[in-house]
Amino acid sequence: MEFLRELVFVVNRNKVKQIELLDLEQKPASKINQFYQAISTEKIKTDEEAKAYLYNKGVTPNAYYNLKARLLKKLLNTIFFIDNNGPKQTDRRIAMHEASKSLAAAQLLMSKGAPIAAVKQFTKLLRVAEKYEFNSIALTAVRALRIHYGARKIDQKKYLLYSKLCDTYQEIDYWENKAVAHYTRIVSGYNDRKQDRKKLQVLCRGFYEELRAKEKSIQSYSFIFYTALIRLMQYTIVDDYISVIPISEELLDVFQNKPFSTSTAIQNFLHHQIVGHLQAGDFEKGLEAGKKSQGLSPEGTSNWFKHQEFHLLLGMQTGRYQEALDVYQTTTNHSQFSLLKEKERENWTLFHAYLTFLQQHGKIVVDESAGKFPAFRMQSFLNKMPTYTQDKEGKNVAVLIINILYLISRRKKNEAIDRIERMEKYCLRYLNKEDNRRAYYFLRLLLSIPSGSFQIDRIEILAEASLQELAKLPSTSSNLFGRMEIIPYEVLWEMIINDLRT
Structure with missing residues (x-):
């Protein structure tokens, strides 16, 4: 069902409803359009819900699956008629969409015995591919033109031209593929918890040095972009985002000077800068980079959701709690939010817990007209965090902390x-490490509460040493999304002390 929901979202977002392929206006009551509209309005999200919504009990499953196959076919056909000229579409995205359709048309024409029309299409396509650096498309085009002028309609001059271009694009394609292969190897290793980060860093450096040797001769968008990502990962793979701030600035200059829009790359490097500034505690510069990033990706895309995470965290770190709430409501009420992976949704579940804590302390005012803000229940929250609770040194700390904060604020002393x-024991086993020191000392602060028998004077005496140690450490995390110090620990401690005083 997820792939259908994704297709429906794409169709809706790109105003394809104006196209009559789905018969939305002529046959609004048809079963297939009921199905489409139910997915579009999120009345149904699973096959089971769809069966119950569309059919009475006793109807064979085949009827539903046949309908599902018909809708899928219609949606796939409709994709070719997407309105690609929306206000948020860049020139390169529009060109890629048109080039993909032109390539399919040229190949169909050639296979159907219309070589003259096909060659005209390939020639036109090559000019677009060269302009926007769609090198795999350019390679397909020059291969078709080479065989046409070399073996069908013999033209020695054109044959030699396209043969030379074919060699050029084959080399570019080789190095682009190599850059992508190296990048995916590193990302795959990074997502494997058993992989040693230092060894991956060494591998990353080797890959970058290999690709770096070709940077002057291969200037294509794809090659430079993936080489740049590997360059940055030499640092980010060991959670050093501060070092990538100047590198990202250099890369921004490179991509901003391309003769076409490079918003995906620009936003990626701005995101690196945001995390670097967060890690350095320079939140104002982080907000500045965030403003530059805003609007570079269409709503509902993966980059948009990632930007929203950064925006919310910056709000929480700088005390702009109401702004953080606005970001939360906008994001979680978006129609595409439910399609995020479980791990990505868990971040927002955690944000909800901290925002509710702020609400209970009068730091934010929830306006339901701006979007749903569901009631918070601790047990339900813990049940929704399976990935986090496995991460003993990372995000699980934020889960443990918010759990304790709620117990204290609700006077559940026992x-x-x-x-x-x-x-x-958890502190000693998992957090007594250099990159976990802030979390370690904050949890030591929490331990002073039962040691001081919930008596504020005794707690402040017992907590003094840990509070001083915490003050020596920067109010940041070495791994922003690994440690999740969502609200600075000093702020949380002040809120706890106020709870204990009242």
Whole structure:
């Protein structure tokens, strides 16, 4: 069902409803259009829900699956008629869409015995591919033109021209593929928790040096982009985002000087800068980079959701809590949000927990007209965080902390004492490391609460040493999305102390 929901979202987002392939106006009550509209309005999200919505009990499953296949076919056909000239479409995206259709048309013409029309199409396509650096499309075009002028309609001059171009694009294609292969090898290793980060960093450096040797001769968008990502990953793979700030600035200059829009690359490098500034504690510069990034990706795309995460975190780190709430409501109420992977949605579940804590302390005011903000239930929250709870040194810390904060603020002393005391071994085992020191000292602060028998004077005496150690460390995390210090620990501690005083 997810692939159907994704296709429906693309069709809706790109105003394809104006096209009559789906018969939305002529046959609004047809079963297939009921199906389409139910997915579009999110009345159904699973096959089981769709069967119950569309058919009475007793109808064979085949009827539903046949309908599903028909809708899929219609949606795929409709994709070719997407309105590609929307206000948020860049010149390169529009060109890629048109070039993909032109390539399919040229290949169909050639296969159907219309070589003259096909060659005209390939020739026109080559000019577009050269302008926008669609090198795989250019390679397909010159191969077709080479065989046409070399073996069908013999033209020695054109044959030699396209033969030479074919060699050129084959080399570019080779190095583009190599850059992508190296990038995916590193990303695959990074996502494997068993992989040693230092060894991956060494591998990354080797890959970059190999690709770097070709940077002057291969200037294509794809090659430079993936080589740049590998260059950055030499640092980000060990959570050093501060070092990538000047490198990202250099890369921004390179891509901003391309003769076409490079918004995907630009936003990627701005995102690296945002994380670097967050890590360095320079939140104002992070906000500045965030403003530059805003609007570079259409709503509902993966880059848009990632930008929204950064925007919310910057708001939380700088005390702009109401702004962070606005970002949360805009994002989680977006029609594409439910299609995010579970791991990506977990971030927003965690944000909801912290925002609710702020709401309970009068730091934000929820306006339901701006979007749903569901009631918070701790057990439901914990059940939704399976990925986090496996991450003992990372995001699980944020889950443990918010759990304890709620217990303290609700005066559940016995439960709070039990949870805090169980954390002592956890601290020693998982957090007594250099890159976890802030989390370690904050959890030591929490341990002072049961040790001080919830008496504010005793707690402040016991907490003094840990508070001083925490103050020595920068109010950042070495791995922003690994540690998730969503709200600075000093701010949280002040809120806890105020809870204990009242």
